Amino acid sequence: MxxxxxxxxxxxxxxxxxxxxxxxxxxxxxxxxxxxxxxxxxxxxxxxxxxxxxxxxxxxxxxxxxxxxxxxxxxxxxxxxxxxxxxxxxxxxxxxxxxxxxxxxxxxxRKPLQLNKGTILVVSAGTADLPVAEEAAITAEIMGNRVERLYDVGVAGLHRLLAHLDKLRKANVLVVVAGMEGALASVVGGLVSRPVIAVPTSVGYGANFHGLSALLCMLNSCAAGVGVVNIDNGFGAGRLAAIINEDAR
Incomplete structure (x- = not known):
């Protein structure tokens, strides 16, 4: 302007x-x-x-x-x-x-922005969550952030997530994308000391209610430091992560 x-x-x-x-x-x-x-x-x-x-x-x-x-x-x-x-x-x-x-x-x-210091880590529970996860990742990238991805590490095979503890703990902000019951956000929130942005997806069987079950579970997370955006709102999560990362340590 x-x-x-x-x-x-x-x-x-x-x-x-x-x-x-x-x-x-x-x-x-x-x-x-x-x-x-x-x-x-x-x-x-x-x-x-x-x-x-x-x-x-x-x-x-x-x-x-x-x-x-x-x-x-x-x-x-x-x-x-x-x-x-x-x-x-x-x-x-x-x-x-x-x-x-x-x-x-x-x-x-046309003119990539200068990268912020911190790293944003986008984590997905399953492969079916990738469209929303990628929406978050690409949004954060174009807004001048270094973004890493950690996909298909849902709680059905918790060892897949625990194998990447170093990556989880090095991130400045984490975006956790999950459908079904959305439990991954709480698990990640209990493992790290940085803000976790939880994104419920509409992925799941009938009682998932098009993402409502994941949304409610994430809102009821017992892990401190977890915030929740709307169902399938990868863009909103990516934008929020970018704002938080502007003040990277």
């Missing part, structure tokens, strides 16, 4: 833009009204990261227009819950965009 204002002032000084035109552009700095969406231009100032596009429920054309606008003002763009059709639409305005099919995320990373 500051760069946009500087460029605008320079354009006015150089006579490329009139004062009246500059005033009109300033009106759009808080947000840009595209008719079907109001793109928040001030989010980077408030939260140190630009707006992220949630693609689910949007048409490919709407996504394309939003990305096309963001691409003019931002080096890095993140689109979550993106289908292949959404990715193809984004490629039309951002040919450098990359699609992470498992996580259903589109990433434009």
């Amino acid at each position: 500051q760069e946009q204002i500087k460029k605008l002032l320079q354009a006015i000084q150089q006579g490329k833009v009139t004062v009246e035109e500059g005033m009109e552009q300033l009106k759009e700095l808080p947000f840009k009204d595209l008719g079907f969406a109001k793109v928040d231009n001030h989010r980077a100032l408030r939260q140190n990261h630009p707006e992220v596009i949630f693609c689910q429920g949007k048409t490919p054309q709407q996504i394309k227009e939003i990305v096309g606008y963001l691409a003019k003002n931002s080096n890095n763009i993140l689109a979550s819950r993106a289908s292949l059709e959404a990715y193809e639409a984004i490629k039309e305005v951002c040919p450098e965009a990359e699609y992470h099919a498992l996580a259903r995320m589109v990433v434009v990373n």
Whole structure:
């Protein structure tokens, strides 16, 4: 945002833009009204990261227009819950965009951020939890964090987790992704001294209630230092982990 204002002032000084035109552009700095969406231009100032596009429920054309606008003002763009059709639409305005099919995320990373000191460790209970785990990991990565992964170490085979105690304890923040009964978050929380962000997934049989059982178990964790985000909310967990890791030890 500051760069946009500087460029605008320079354009006015150089006579490329009139004062009246500059005033009109300033009106759009808080947000840009595209008719079907109001793109928040001030989010980077408030939260140190630009707006992220949630693609689910949007048409490919709407996504394309939003990305096309963001691409003019931002080096890095993140689109979550993106289908292949959404990715193809984004490629039309951002040919450098990359699609992470498992996580259903589109990433434009023109200017990678300087890495924070600490490491974020994303842990998954099972392979079926990987889409949500990868959503968290990719989110944290594009926000300037060193991310490590530890997958398929659920409580059904606890020795798989205990074999990686050093990695667990070296992490500055841990994101633990689990479906079924969601017990892995409590186990990890009892092994480490750092914040644990628990992510319940909708993976499980009928009584899992599409992730509700994992959510309730994580909320009732007996391990201290465990916080919980919504069901399947890998993006929210990755963003929260990135905020915590900004103050890495």
